[in-house]
Each structure stands twice: as C-alpha cells, then as structure tokens.
Amino acid sequence: MEKHISAPISDEDAQSLSAGDYVYITGTIYTARDAAHLRMDEALGKNEPLPIDLTHNIIYYMGPSPARDGRPIGSAGPTTASRMDKYTPRLLDLGLKGMIGKGKRSDAVKEAIVRNKAVYFAAVGGAGAFLSKSIKASEVIAYDDLGTEAIRRLEVENFPVIVVIDSEGSNLYETAVCSYQQE
Amino acid sequence: MRTIHTTQITQAVRELCIEANHFLTPDMDDALKQAANGEKSPLGKQILNQLQDNLQIAGEDQIPICQDTGMAVIFMEIGQDVHFEGGLLEDAINEGVRQGYVEGFLRKSVVKDPLLRENTKDNTPAVIHYELTLGDQVTITVAPKGFGSENMSRVFMLKPADGIEGVKNAILTAVKDAGPNACPPMVVGVGIGGTFEKCALMAKKALTRPVNVHSDIPYVQEMEKELLDKINRTGIGPGGLGGTTTALAVNINTYPTHIAGLPVAVNICCHVNRHAVRKL
Numbered sequence: 001m002e003k004h005i006s007a008p009i010s011d012e013d014a015q016s017l018s019a020g021d022y023v024y025i026t027g028t029i030y031t032a033r034d035a036a037h038l039r040m041d042e043a044l045g046k047n048e049p050l051p052i053d054l055t056h057n058i059i060y061y062m063g064p065s066p067a068r069d070g071r072p073i074g075s076a077g078p079t080t081a082s083r084m085d086k087y088t089p090r091l092l093d094l095g096l097k098g099m100i101g102k103g104k105r106s107d108a109v110k111e112a113i114v115r116n117k118a119v120y121f122a123a124v125g126g127a128g129a130f131l132s133k134s135i136k137a138s139e140v141i142a143y144d145d146l147g148t149e150a151i152r153r154l155e156v157e158n159f160p161v162i163v164v165i166d167s168e169g170s171n172l173y174e175t176a177v178c179s180y181q182q183e
Numbered sequence: 184m185r186t187i188h189t190t191q192i193t194q195a196v197r198e199l200c201i202e203a204n205h206f207l208t209p210d211m212d213d214a215l216k217q218a219a220n221g222e223k224s225p226l227g228k229q230i231l232n233q234l235q236d237n238l239q240i241a242g243e244d245q246i247p248i249c250q251d252t253g254m255a256v257i258f259m260e261i262g263q264d265v266h267f268e269g270g271l272l273e274d275a276i277n278e279g280v281r282q283g284y285v286e287g288f289l290r291k292s293v294v295k296d297p298l299l300r301e302n303t304k305d306n307t308p309a310v311i312h313y314e315l316t317l318g319d320q321v322t323i324t325v326a327p328k329g330f331g332s333e334n335m336s337r338v339f340m341l342k343p344a345d346g347i348e349g350v351k352n353a354i355l356t357a358v359k360d361a362g363p364n365a366c367p368p369m370v371v372g373v374g375i376g377g378t379f380e381k382c383a384l385m386a387k388k389a390l391t392r393p394v395n396v397h398s399d400i401p402y403v404q405e406m407e408k409e410l411l412d413k414i415n416r417t418g419i420g421p422g423g424l425g426g427t428t429t430a431l432a433v434n435i436n437t438y439p440t441h442i443a444g445l446p447v448a449v450n451i452c453c454h455v456n457r458h459a460v461r462k463l
Contacts, residue, residue: 020305022226022229035300061291062250063250063292064290064292065246065247065252065288066252066289066290067288068245068246068288074247074288075241075247075248075250075252077247077249077251078365080331080333080334084366100362101421102331102366102422103364103423104362104363111313114421122363122422122423122424123232124233124234124421125249125331125363125452126234126237126248126249126262126329126366127233127234127237127249127456128247128248128249128251129237129238129240129241129246129247129248130234130240132234142204146302147291147302147304148250148290148291157224158246158290158399160233162226162422164424169418172424172425173362173363174427176224176226176418176424177417177418177425178424178425179418180223180224180227180418180425181417181418181424182416182418183414
C-alpha cells in the first residue's frame with residue numbers, strides 16, 4: 001500500500017505502517033552511520049547529551065558522496081543497517097522512532113522496534129543518484145570531522161522507502177522471500 | 184622496449200575512477216534492463232525500474248551511481264616489453280586515484296589503519312594487482328568495490344571429497360547469507376582452486392568479466408548456468424524484498440590446486456558492478 005508520512009514521525013503514523021507498505025517521507029530526517037553511532041554511544045556512556053534529540057526522529061544510515069556546486073548533496077543511498085545493530089536498541093529506547101537503511105536487523109533490534117512501536121524502512125540500495133533527488137537540503141550538524149560520516153540534517157520531499165519491520169515486528173525480508181522461493 | 188611515462192598512468196587512472204563510478208559497462212546495462220522486463224514481483228519490478236532511473240540520472244547529472252564509490256581495486260596487465268619512467272608505478276596509480284576521487288566528487292571511504300580508522304581523505308591507497316603479459320601494452324582496469332557486498336564475500340577451504348556439490352553448496356550458502364545486505368540483484372564472482380589467496384583474487388577478477396560471457400570450460404559453463412538458475416529461485420529478489428531476479432550472473436574462474444585441497448572464494452558484488460578499462 002502506498003502511504004505518505006511526515007518526519008519527525010508521530011506515534012500514530014509509525015503504528016499505522018505495515019511491512020510491505022511503500023512510503024513517501026516528507027520533512028526532516030538525520031543521517032548517522034558507523035562512526036557517528038560509536039560517538040553517540042560514547043557520549044551516552046559518559047552521560048553527555050546527544051547532538052540530536054532522538055524523540056520521534058528518523059535516522060538514515062547514509063554517508064553521501066560530495067555535492068557538486070549548487071546541489072544540496074551528492075549520491076545518497078542507504079548503507080547496511082546491521083552494522084548499527086549494536087547501538088540501535090539503546091537509541092530506540094531513548095525515543096528514536098524510525099530508521100532507514102538496507103539489509104537484515106538483529107533479533108535485539110527487532111524486539112526494541114516492537115517495544116518502542118518504531119519502524120525500520122529500507123531504501124533501495126545502490127540507487128544513490130535517484131534518491132538524492134528527494135533530498136532538498138543538507139546541513140552537517142555534528143561530528144564535522146567525520147567527513148561523510150558526520151551527522152547531517154536532511155530536508156526530504158517524498159523520499160521513497162519500503163517498510164521492512166513494522167511496529168508489530170512483521171519482517172518483509174522473511175515473508176516476501178517465501179512468496180517467490182521455488183525449490 | 185616501449186617507454187611509458189607514469190604521468191600517463193596517473194591520467195588514465197584518474198579518468199577511469201570517475202568513469203566507473205558514473206557509467207556501467209554495456210553488458211551490465213543490458214542485464215539490468217532485461218531483469219526489469221522479466222521480474223515477476225511487482226515490488227521487485229518497481230525497484231528494478233528505480234535502478235534504471237538511477238543509472239540515467241547518474242550519467243546525465245554526473246552523480247555517482249552509488250554513494251559508496253568504493254575502494255579502488257586496480258588490475259594492471261603490463262606487457263613485459265614496457266619500461267616505465269617518471270617514478271614508482273604504484274605512486275603514479277595512487278596519484279590517479281587521489282585526483283579522480285578528490286576532483287571527481289567521489290566519496291572518500293578509505294581509512295589509514297583497519298583498527299585506528301582515520302580517513303585518508305583522498306580514497307588512497309588503492310588495492311593493486313599486477314600481471315605480466317607478452318608485448319608492450321598496458322591494460323588498466325579500475326574496479327571500485329563497495330563494501331555492502333564485499334562484507335558478504337566468503338572463502339571456503341573445502342576438501343577434495345566435497346566435490347562439485349560441495350562447491351555449489353558453498354556458493355549458494357554465501358548468496359543466501361548475503362541476502363538483502365549485498366544489494367541484489369548481485370553479480371557473483373567465484374574462484375575455485377589455487378591457494379587461499381589465489382582463489383580470492385580469481386573471484387575478484389571474475390567480477391570484471393562481462394556478465395554475458397561464460398567460462399570456456401564446458402563443465403564450468405554448466406555450473407555458471409545452473410547456479411544462476413538456483414540463485415534466482417531463492418526468492419531473495421531485487422533489494423532482498425522478494426522476487427525472481429536475485430543475481431545477474433555467476434562468473435567462475437578456476438586454477439590448478441593441491442592434491443589435498445579445494446579452495447573456493449565467493450566475491451559478491453551488488454548490481455553496481457563497476458569496472459572501466461583502458462589500454463595504453
């Protein structure tokens with residue numbers, strides 16, 4: 001089913017989404033990948049504040065290529081989400097509501113998604129040029145020294161994603177594959 | 184003896200890095216078009232059509248096909264009648280990578296040390312493989328390799344008794360474990376035989392063979408076809424979200440091996456299977 005939602009994402013919207021829904025996101029989202037997750041985790045370990053308020057927000061696992069002049073961003077597709085699994089349950093428990101990435105998640109992440117009524121989206125991996133067209137603005141807001149791995153605030157318009165794990169724990173990677181398996 | 188100045192190498196590598204990250208080879212383009220037409224899953228078809236749009240935008244607007252513009256893997260085939268002047272060849276290649284990635288707006292994804300992890304900020308060094316050939320030509324292949332799929336690659340040290348079925352199972356296991364993480368539809372590069380490192384290198388090199396060209400060894404060709412069919416029956420599909428297109432090709436290279444061994448390497452590449460070639 002095709003749906004349009006805004007970001008930050010409300011509890012109501014998050015819970016209305018089901019695995020398999022094709023969703024267009026409009027609003028503000030944040031990027032963070034390996035190195036930024038490690039820094040956020042270290043900050044939490046030292047009881048320091050995070051550079052972004054996670055509540056109701058969506059993190060996009062993405063490190064862009066550099067923008068050419070006059071453009072907001074370069075190529076901007078998802079990276080493999082499982083590398084962030086170690087850090088994710090803690091962030092979900094702190095209010096993170098959505099994640100955009102690609103690939104499988106751990107059981108611990110899935111449980112944290114259900115516990116917090118959150119949602120895991122996939123964007124199409126390797127479609128970074130196409131996806132960049134839905135990003136209207138990009139600004140580094142933390143960890144500038146990490147280069148492509150810095151935390152960026154993105155303004156997105158009809159950013160296309162697919163719900164993989166919904167707030168009830170249904171997982172499209174498991175169900176969809178079975179429908180086309182021919183042994 | 185032919186003399187080639189290393190500045191020519193730098194220039195070629197620079198251009199090949201940029202070309203490879205914006206344009207796929209015609210065989211890859213065709214395979215992806217055919218896949219979009221043949222896919223049975225509606226969502227899978229939508230994803231494959233998105234990949235078509237992606238390639239068009241990448242070429243027209245000069246945006247890299249994928250933001251992971253890879254670690255630069257470079258195959259150098261060097262005629263043994265060539266003499267290089269102008270400094271160390273390796274330095275000239277890395278200078279080409281530096282220029283290509285910095286001036287070509289490509290992402291810098293290389294860290295100086297695998298554990299200390301400080302970015303080198305110019306995507307150097309490259310991973311370079313040299314091969315000597317007859318004659319006085321130099322063939323440079325630049326194959327930027329993304330790590331979503333690289334991370335899902337495997338080496339299996341099988342026993343001779345595992346035989347051909349063992350090899351097929353190893354390849355299928357690697358593909359199934361990779362699933363959505365490797366950005367399917369993938370290209371599967373396989374090396375069978377040699378030693379631990381030789382099979383891995385063969386698997387990497389196999390990814391640069393056109394996807395519409397089979398091995399010229401009859402039984403290997405049969406294996407390539409059978410495995411592609413089996414992989415496309417796993418149901419993994421485009422993006423791992425279900426469908427009939429999981430791989431575009433299985434390319435297998437083989438080499439003699441030891442009486443005690445049967446090494447198999449599976450190097451998985453995503454649908455952005457990049458390589459650009461130039462002869463000097």
